Amino acid sequence: MAEGAENEVAELVAAAQRGDDSAWRALVARYLDLVWAIARGHSLDNCDAADVTQTTWMRLHEQLPRLTEPSRVGAWLATTARRESLKVARERRRQVPVLLTERYGERALSALAAPPADESIRGADSERDRMLWQAFGELTPSCQALLRALTADPPPRYSELSAALGMPIGSIGPTRARCLDRLRANLLSLSAPTGRSETGDTGGKARRTTTQTEPTEREVS
Amino acid sequence: MTGLPEEQSASIIPIEVLTREATWRRLAELARRTDRPPREVEDAALALNERVEPAWRSIDDELAALVYDSDQDPQALENVRSLSSSTRRLTFQAPELLLEVEITLGRPRTLVCQVVPPQPAVLEVRLESGILSSETDSFGTFHVPSVPPGPFSLRCSPLGQAEGYSERAGPVATSWVRI
Known part of the structure; x- marks a missing residue:
């Protein structure tokens, strides 16, 4: 990403440090979805992801006066979100009732860790959406974390992703490609029994146009 | 198939012929359409700057980092299982002092804080709803009956x-923890 964007972020941080509320709001608008996507990419449900997101912003707020590299605030947020997510995910795994794991073994664990179950995804209304989330949920945790963080709006920089995933910048591109191929393979195997019936959903195009207006609305607020 | 612009193809072509990048566009579109952060989460983050009084974030405060949390300690969790009421222990460390915190997770939940080394201090418990503030006793112990x-x-x-010690330690603020 251009140096200009880094300067812009650094200026926002500097202004927020001086107590400029509009600068703080701009930082939230810029990075809220990234923090959320990181939490979701760690298989957290809505409630836990909300906790992680809130804690991460509180941490930034308390650290704001001490932030030494203002241009790296995105990477800082990503790292904090990842750490908090791993902590909550670990706690959740420990809370799996003992009997459940005894009876069903590790599968019970992975089923509970599986992200976006139908009811937690608010807008997933069509069969096609559900199938894509399901195929996504069958990816390895590291693939889920990477792909979900990449979907953040606005898209994160690779330096921020690298921090979010604890992964060298150079391996993000190749890993992304591998994960997408796996996602595609999962989709294929899910759709195999019923053939291509679910692809006849023509409502997709209409929805696509409506979502494009969302980012601008958010920027204004 | 070949006549379709790539942009459109993601939504209507059969899965069998989805390219890698078309798969990506479908996933990105789905995530952005159906899994945005909830409004109240956004509002809470936006409001942080208004709600939090400047005194809370004085630059002069040393930050006391969380160095121990019984919730993160497998050994402590084992022990808790056998007890009827559970207690969470937290330790925050600043360069010049420790804050040992014990929260009893009953009803009401109580909080006891010990300043180490023992010394009298004003303690503020900063909550979402406001601040509870009081002096410790002369041994640096602080008790909140309900948090x-x-x-x-x-x-x-x-x-x-x-x-x-020859000098008084400076003010210390801990990082935020969820209880």
Whole structure:
């Protein structure tokens, strides 16, 4: 990403440090979805992801006066979100009732860790959406974390992703490609029994146009 | 198939012929359409700057980092299982002092804080709903009979020097923790 964007972020941080509320709001608008996507990419449900997101912003707020590299605030947020997510995910795994794991073994664990179950995804209304989330949920945790963080709006920089995933910048591109191929393979195997019936959903195009207006609305607020 | 612009193809072509990048566009579109952060989460983050009084985030405060949390300690969790009431222990460390916190997770949940080394101090418990503030006893012990669940942080301003120390320690604020 251009140096200009880094300067812009650094200026926002500097202004927020001086107590400029509009600068703080701009930082939230810029990075809220990234923090959320990181939490979701760690298989957290809505409630836990909300906790992680809130804690991460509180941490930034308390650290704001001490932030030494203002241009790296995105990477800082990503790292904090990842750490908090791993902590909550670990706690959740420990809370799996003992009997459940005894009876069903590790599968019970992975089923509970599986992200976006139908009811937690608010807008997933069509069969096609559900199938894509399901195929996504069958990816390895590291693939889920990477792909979900990449979907953040606005898209994160690779330096921020690298921090979010604890992964060298150079391996993000190749890993992304591998994960997408796996996602595609999962989709294929899910759709195999019923053939291509679910692809006849023509409502997709209409929805696509409506979502494009969302980012601008958010920027204004 | 070949006549379709790539942009459109993601939504209507059969899965069998989805390219890698078309798969990506479908996933990105789905995530952005159906899994945005909830409004209240956004509002809470936006409001942080308004709600939090400047005194809470004085630059002069040393930050006391969370160095021990019984919730993260497998050994402690094992022990808790056998007890009827559970207690969460937290330790925050600043360069000049420790804050040992014990929260009893009953009803009401109580909080006891010990300043180490023992010294009198003003302690503020910073909660989402506001601040509880009081002095510790002369041994640096502080007791709150009831704290609500949610995020909290402590701010400790020593009132005198600890025994054996020549200077009074500066104010300390802990990182935020959810209880």
